[in-house]
Amino acid sequence: MTDSSVQTKATKKEWLGLLVLALPCMIYSMDLTVLNLALPQISADLKPSGAQLLWIVDIYGFFVAGSLITMGTLGDSIGRRKILISGAIFFGLASSVAAFSKSAETLIIARALQGIAGATLAPSTLSLIRVLFKDAQQRVMAIGLWGTSFSLGALIGPILGGALIEKFWWGSVFLINIPVMILLVIIGPRILPEYKNPNAEKTDLISAGLSLMALLSIVFGIKKLAEHGFSWLSGLTIGFGLVIGVLFVRRQKKLTTPLIDLKLFNNFTFNALLVTNALTMFVLFGTFIFSAQYIQLVMGLSPLVAGVWSLSSPIGFLVSSLVAPQLAKRIRPAFIMAAGLVFGAIGFFLASQVHGSADLYLLVVSNIIFSFGCSPVLLFTTNMIVNSAPSEKAGTAAALSETGNELGGALGIALLGSFGTFMFKKSVLAALPSPLFAEYQQTAKATLENALQIAKAAPGESSRILTELIQQAYTKSFDSVMLLSSAVLVGLTILVLVKMRRLTLEAEHGDD
Numbered sequence: 162m163t164d165s166s167v168q169t170k171a172t173k174k175e176w177l178g179l180l181v182l183a184l185p186c187m188i189y190s191m192d193l194t195v196l197n198l199a200l201p202q203i204s205a206d207l208k209p210s211g212a213q214l215l216w217i218v219d220i221y222g223f224f225v226a227g228s229l230i231t232m233g234t235l236g237d238s239i240g241r242r243k244i245l246i247s248g249a250i251f252f253g254l255a256s257s258v259a260a261f262s263k264s265a266e267t268l269i270i271a272r273a274l275q276g277i278a279g280a281t282l283a284p285s286t287l288s289l290i291r292v293l294f295k296d297a298q299q300r301v302m303a304i305g306l307w308g309t310s311f312s313l314g315a316l317i318g319p320i321l322g323g324a325l326i327e328k329f330w331w332g333s334v335f336l337i338n339i340p341v342m343i344l345l346v347i348i349g350p351r352i353l354p355e356y357k358n359p360n361a362e363k364t365d366l367i368s369a370g371l372s373l374m375a376l377l378s379i380v381f382g383i384k385k386l387a388e389h390g391f392s393w394l395s396g397l398t399i400g401f402g403l404v405i406g407v408l409f410v411r412r413q414k415k416l417t418t419p420l421i422d423l424k425l426f427n428n429f430t431f432n433a434l435l436v437t438n439a440l441t442m443f444v445l446f447g448t449f450i451f452s453a454q455y456i457q458l459v460m461g462l463s464p465l466v467a468g469v470w471s472l473s474s475p476i477g478f479l480v481s482s483l484v485a486p487q488l489a490k491r492i493r494p495a496f497i498m499a500a501g502l503v504f505g506a507i508g509f510f511l512a513s514q515v516h517g518s519a520d521l522y523l524l525v526v527s528n529i530i531f532s533f534g535c536s537p538v539l540l541f542t543t544n545m546i547v548n549s550a551p552s553e554k555a556g557t558a559a560a561l562s563e564t565g566n567e568l569g570g571a572l573g574i575a576l577l578g579s580f581g582t583f584m585f586k587k588s589v590l591a592a593l594p595s596p597l598f599a600e601y602q603q604t605a606k607a608t609l610e611n612a613l614q615i616a617k618a619a620p621g622e623s624s625r626i627l628t629e630l631i632q633q634a635y636t637k638s639f640d641s642v643m644l645l646s647s648a649v650l651v652g653l654t655i656l657v658l659v660k661m662r663r664l665t666l667e668a669e670h671g672d673d
Contacts, residue, residue, distance in 0.1 A: 169295040178293050178352050179303055181345065182286040185249060186307060187314035188341050189279060195322025195334040198467060200450065201457050202331040204610035209265035215582070216269050218450055219574035223376055224276025231369035231420065232280040241289050242355045246346055248281025253342035260332035292354055304544045305486040309479060320472070323465035368420035371409040376568075378402030380575045431546075433660040437498070437653055438542040438562065439569030441535050444509065444646035447573025449474075451581060451639050452512075452528070458609050459632045459639075460518040473525045477532030485537035494541040495661040502654040504534025509647035513640040517632075538653075539566070580645065581638045585609070588634035594626065609635050 196218065204214060236244040255278055259271035290307060294300040325333040382399030385392065413419035426432055456467040481501070488497055508531025515524045546562040589612070609631070616627035 170299065174352070175293040178354070179290065179306060181348055181352050182289060183307060183310035183313075184341050184345050185245075185252075185282040186286060186310040187317070188252075188338050189282065189314065191314040191318035191321070191337065195318045195325070195337070198322045198453055198457075198471070199326055199331040199334050200454060201610045202326055203268070205614070206331065207262070207265045207268065213265045213269065215575065215578045217265065217272060219380075219578070220269055221272045221276040221279065223380060223568075223575075224273045224373070225279045228277050228280035228369070228373065231366070236281070240355045241292070242349065242353045244281045245286065245289070245353070246349050248278045249342040249345045249349070252278035252282065253339045256335045256338040256342075260335035262332070289353060301486055301489070301544060305482055305540055309482045313475070313479065318475075320465075320469065323463075323467060323469070327463065327465050365412075365416060365418070365420050368409060368412055368416070371405055371412065372420070375402045375405035375409055378405060380572070383575060383579055386579070430660055433656055434542045434546055435562075435565040437657060437661075438539060438546070439565040439572075440649055440653055441502075441505075441538045441542075442566050442569035443573035443577070444505070444649050445532075445535055445573065446570035447577030448509070448512075448642060448646055450574060450578060451642055452524070454609055455515075455635065455639050456521075456524070458613060459635055460521060470521065470525060471528075473528040474532040477529040477534075478536045481533045481536035482540055485540055488537075489541070493662065494537075494545070495657050495663075498538045498541055498661070499654050499657045501534040501537045502650045502657065505531040505538075506534075506647045506650040506654070508532070508534060509643045509650065513643035513647065515639070515643075516636055535650075538657075577642050577645070581642045584638040584641045585634050588637045589631060592630040592634060 200214065200218070203209070203217065209217060232244060232248070252275060255271055255274035259268055259275060262268035262271055286307065290300065290303050294303045321337065322334045325337070378398050379402035382395045382397075382402065385395035385398070410423070413421055413423050453467070453471065456462050456470060462470065485497060485501075508527045508529070511527035511530065512524060514520070515527070543562050543566070546565075612631045613628060616624055616631055618624070619627050
């Protein structure tokens, strides 16, 4: 072993730095899982509409996705550690606003602010791993442990969140972010190295604004389309978003240093990596909200008990994220990912067969199977995308990876959520008996929590009939979403086997 090879090996300080970087990742994952558990209480307290409830969940992801490239390039310019610490402070403040929100609108704004702050965390942690770990094999292990931190956060979140919701109020789930962010602000500057690209150009804020505006406009229109059917407002906002998107692409082509280098997308394999990563997150995040509400509002479990049963998913992620890097030493990543996607498709298909509280164990088993299968897909695609760029562009590469990741998750919540809302509304209207239709058709437009409250307030036998048909309608919606998710993973399996079979974790992109 040469002196230069020894110098590339990480020391205890680098591994300790990885531990510090894992803190915001754990918080991100905890924030997602505990929020899903809190949705019934938020719905009962703030009385949001169906669209507002979806915005509370996914506006965070959209602002993260819309800001990631900006924050990644900004980190390359002013320093990745600096942007990480600043984001941690801002994230803690936004969490305080979210915790004490008195209306759905305030909570949506607070979640948007969390999203902007959260966009500083993901690319900074991932790009700093590239700086800390020069050795390729150690970097693969480090990114695997980085991914494991998300699983650990998801493992802790349901238990801690369920206990907080039962003991205090839903806002307490946001306050758990603050101590960790304070710890990161204190320890981070002492442990983490600072790194910035000395040749970095000025970040184009106009492009950043255009990308965010296009994204939010299109998703807003889709949500309105699912909630109320086609209208001039939904059509206009979708059209406006598409026009802004075209302007964004044209601006990138003209700039000498664009926010996104469109030449990257000329490589089909690179595109396949991003699509696989994004669509895997699409189905995972899009189904989380349905599972959390189904366990509590259809199966009737308390937040704490629901949190305990929800541990099945993070356990699957945790085991898989530890096993997959070891398997990759002997088996090509594409075959591991394809096997994982098949597992995921089977898991979602099993979830579509859940038809009430008697099938709780089937739901738990399905959660373990699809989470176990999807974990290596996310880890390997992330690793290969990050390894595709030189060190001075690692922040931008990490931001592209995380943008696909976050955008896929946010679109999953929005599109699968809108699809589920449409199916729920359709099922309720079809099942309402004629004597109750005129008086209770508004239940089809309400959230599941609010629809059940309307049913419980109905007099006599009407209460039982409404409650049963609302729960049955949600079950049909749940099953439809799970089947669609299974079909998406089957399609991804084919893509991975066809376009990624020659790739290795250390390779740039491989052959097209």
